[in-house]
Amino acid sequence: MNIQSIMEAFQNVLSILLDNLDTLLLVVIILVITTVIATLINRGFSKFIERSTNVLKNDPTNYKFMQHALVAVVYITGVSFAIYLIPVLSHIAGSLLGAAGILAIAVGFASQQALSNIISGVFIVMYKPYRINDRITLKGDMRGMVEDINLRHTVLRNFENQRIIIPNSVMSNEILINSNYTDEKICRFIEIGISYQSDIDLAKKIMAEEVQNHPEYMDVRKPEDIEKGVPPVTVRVLSLGDSSVLLRAWAWAKDAPSAFILSCDLTESIKKRFDAEGIVIPFPQRTVSYLDNGKSDKSREI
Numbered sequence: 001m002n003i004q005s006i007m008e009a010f011q012n013v014l015s016i017l018l019d020n021l022d023t024l025l026l027v028v029i030i031l032v033i034t035t036v037i038a039t040l041i042n043r044g045f046s047k048f049i050e051r052s053t054n055v056l057k058n059d060p061t062n063y064k065f066m067q068h069a070l071v072a073v074v075y076i077t078g079v080s081f082a083i084y085l086i087p088v089l090s091h092i093a094g095s096l097l098g099a100a101g102i103l104a105i106a107v108g109f110a111s112q113q114a115l116s117n118i119i120s121g122v123f124i125v126m127y128k129p130y131r132i133n134d135r136i137t138l139k140g141d142m143r144g145m146v147e148d149i150n151l152r153h154t155v156l157r158n159f160e161n162q163r164i165i166i167p168n169s170v171m172s173n174e175i176l177i178n179s180n181y182t183d184e185k186i187c188r189f190i191e192i193g194i195s196y197q198s199d200i201d202l203a204k205k206i207m208a209e210e211v212q213n214h215p216e217y218m219d220v221r222k223p224e225d226i227e228k229g230v231p232p233v234t235v236r237v238l239s240l241g242d243s244s245v246l247l248r249a250w251a252w253a254k255d256a257p258s259a260f261i262l263s264c265d266l267t268e269s270i271k272k273r274f275d276a277e278g279i280v281i282p283f284p285q286r287t288v289s290y291l292d293n294g295k296s297d298k299s300r301e302i
Contacts, residue, residue, distance in 0.1 A: 027082045034078025061131040068150040120168035137177040179256040186259035193244030195280040207249040208233040216262040218252045
């Protein structure tokens with residue numbers, strides 16, 4: 001089958017449609033009604049989701065996915081019905097059979113990935129490894145907030161306000177970190193090294209006070225922990241490094257954004273307190289030994 005025969009076939013369809021204006025008008029009306037219904041569903045769901053999320057504090061994930069699914073069903077149903085009303089398409093079935101076979105093979109290969117994305121999207125909405133507005137991190141340090149989950153892909157908005165589009169089939173097989181899954185509390189490790197000559201007890205006291213005094217700090221102790229005298233903030237010596245003693249403070253916040261602010265502020269405030277109290281944060285130091293003409297050893301500390 002060549003291009004000329006295909007063009008002749010479509011010209012025949014067009015001429016027959018012009019001879020049957022009532023059928024053509026009905027098809028146009030159906031397509032217009034389909035577009036209007038899809039638009040109304042889209043707007044109605046958007047308003048409902050906004051009200052449900054902002055006022056009722058509900059999870060919008062199911063509603064957003066249902067919105068995309070209903071709109072897709074409306075378009076597929078409307079277009080299919082419009083095609084069904086055109087009887088002349090059956091007249092050119094024979095002439096387009098060869099092209100239809102090739103097209104069916106191409107569509108079959110393409111639909112495998114599309115169907116995989118749809119099924120993966122359904123499983124994501126059912127089991128909820130992440131939801132809309134969750135903050136997730138993927139391998140390769142790709143992170144952002146889930147903005148939308150539709151039939152084909154998931155949309156992430158990173159912290160530079162860029163959109164990351166990831167197919168649902170990829171997301172369903174991905175290992176990710178969800179900062180909002182089940183429990184939104186976040187623990188940040190505040191790690192700072194001090195010199196071997198500095199007072200460890202004083203440094204631990206300063207770090208605990210700075211964490212506890214921060215407005216974003218969250219006390220996660222249970223009543224029995226308070227009765228046992230467990231301190232609000234735990235600070236421990238983590239390791240003895242080459243040039244410093246590494247201290248770690250456990251700082252809790254209510255969610256990921258608060259934990260980020262807490263971590264940044266504490267890094268600054270603890271540094272200022274250390275400077276004021278004489279706690280030294282050392283530079284790396286190395287001792288290098290070398291030979292002088294093979295006669296004597298000399299060493300220099302740098």
